[in-house]
Amino acid sequence: MSEAKMYVNPIAEKYSKDINGRVIVVDKSGIVKGDSNKEFLGETFRHKEIQNALNGQTSTNTFKFKEYGHVLYVAVPAIVQNRVVGATLLSISINDIYKDVNHIKLNLFFISIVCILLIALISFIFSGFAIMPLERFTKVINSMAKGDFKQRVEVNTNDEFKNMAYAFNAMIMKLDQVDKQRKEFVANVSHELRTPISSIKLLSESLLHQDEDDINIYKEFMMDIAAESDRLNNIIDELLSLVDLDKEKLHLNYKITYINFLLEKIVNRLKPLAEKKDIKLKLYLNEKIQIKVDSDKIQQAIINIIENAIKYTQEGGEVKVSLYSQGKWCIIEVRDNGIGIPENGLTHIFDRFYRIDKARSRKTGGTGLGLSIANQIVALHQGNIEVESKIGKGSVFYIKIPNDIKL
Ligand SMILES: Nc1ncnc2c1ncn2[C@@H]1O[C@H](COP(=O)(O)OP(=O)(O)O)[C@@H](O)[C@H]1O
Numbered sequence: 001m002s003e004a005k006m007y008v009n010p011i012a013e014k015y016s017k018d019i020n021g022r023v024i025v026v027d028k029s030g031i032v033k034g035d036s037n038k039e040f041l042g043e044t045f046r047h048k049e050i051q052n053a054l055n056g057q058t059s060t061n062t063f064k065f066k067e068y069g070h071v072l073y074v075a076v077p078a079i080v081q082n083r084v085v086g087a088t089l090l091s092i093s094i095n096d097i098y099k100d101v102n103h104i105k106l107n108l109f110f111i112s113i114v115c116i117l118l119i120a121l122i123s124f125i126f127s128g129f130a131i132m133p134l135e136r137f138t139k140v141i142n143s144m145a146k147g148d149f150k151q152r153v154e155v156n157t158n159d160e161f162k163n164m165a166y167a168f169n170a171m172i173m174k175l176d177q178v179d180k181q182r183k184e185f186v187a188n189v190s191h192e193l194r195t196p197i198s199s200i201k202l203l204s205e206s207l208l209h210q211d212e213d214d215i216n217i218y219k220e221f222m223m224d225i226a227a228e229s230d231r232l233n234n235i236i237d238e239l240l241s242l243v244d245l246d247k248e249k250l251h252l253n254y255k256i257t258y259i260n261f262l263l264e265k266i267v268n269r270l271k272p273l274a275e276k277k278d279i280k281l282k283l284y285l286n287e288k289i290q291i292k293v294d295s296d297k298i299q300q301a302i303i304n305i306i307e308n309a310i311k312y313t314q315e316g317g318e319v320k321v322s323l324y325s326q327g328k329w330c331i332i333e334v335r336d337n338g339i340g341i342p343e344n345g346l347t348h349i350f351d352r353f354y355r356i357d358k359a360r361s362r363k364t365g366g367t368g369l370g371l372s373i374a375n376q377i378v379a380l381h382q383g384n385i386e387v388e389s390k391i392g393k394g395s396v397f398y399i400k401i402p403n404d405i406k407l
């Protein structure tokens, strides 16, 4: 054993114990001068890492051996005065590290599986929460499709579904209301149409079944039949007028109109009707007012209201029509000293077919549609009709139309 070997090997052995690995030292031609395992002493070592180290480069590598498992190689050049004089190769078992890494890998794998399962479970539960309100909506929509507007969506969560349920329920309530109004309207129309038809049938049948020679009786019955036919016509005309108003919501024929002239025309037209009942029909034009209206339609509304005033005022009474402006409003006031309207009737007089006294109204040829039509026309002009009335004293109707109507 050379001196170098004698000197180098114990150091290699000592160092090997310190790091708990193998230490091999070679000289510059690759001959092993120290091997902590004494296995390669004197042999030429041609490991790639050793060759690198002899070329002045430090390099590392890992290998897997059947008998040792994973091993880390580190080869370091030994440099003296800038010259490579040899190299040292350290090899350490890294099985423990691999074991730990594998253990961590396995743990990570299980943690991932658990996480995936947890996420799946949570999303399942939450999707259940999200679907539940939708199912309720679907249920209600299905029953609506079958014509049931009584159902409501109940959502107890505190999110957008709750707001949506509120809006949805408001919509069903509105639909329910519209549906009720429609049914009521159809029922009312049928009833109103049936009444004159029954009268006509009754009158004509009684004529048919009696042997009456007196032509005057025939004439009287025929006059009643003609009056009932007129009534039928009136109802149908007014119904058509209502339907037209619904259709025309968006295209009224607006023109700048002098309301003064319009009122003069209307009052002149209604004078004979008033005179028949000895009612004084007076017109007070305080200002000249020019506004944008559909003149035919507005005329229809005003006529309805003045006709009512004449109709529901006793003989010898008085109807005053005045025109004035108040802020942005053009006001047409129709004041009578007639029979008046009871307080509980005031909220209903604009309803279709509503009449305070059906019997009286039948005699006067009323259909109960006039105010409803007038109201709708004025509403289309972005205005409204207000009423004040005292039973036995008289009534005042204020037709209010804005003078800055927005088209
Ligand atoms: N000036 C008024 N004075 C008293 N009652 C009125 C007056 N205007 C309307 N009414 C009441 O309001 C009801 C509804 O009016 P309207 O819709 O024009 O129907 P009608 O065809 O019976 O005139 C009338 O039947 C009447 O009872």
Ligand SMILES: [Mg+2]
Binding pocket: 304, 307, 308, 366, 367, 368, 370, 371
């Ligand atoms: Mg009327």
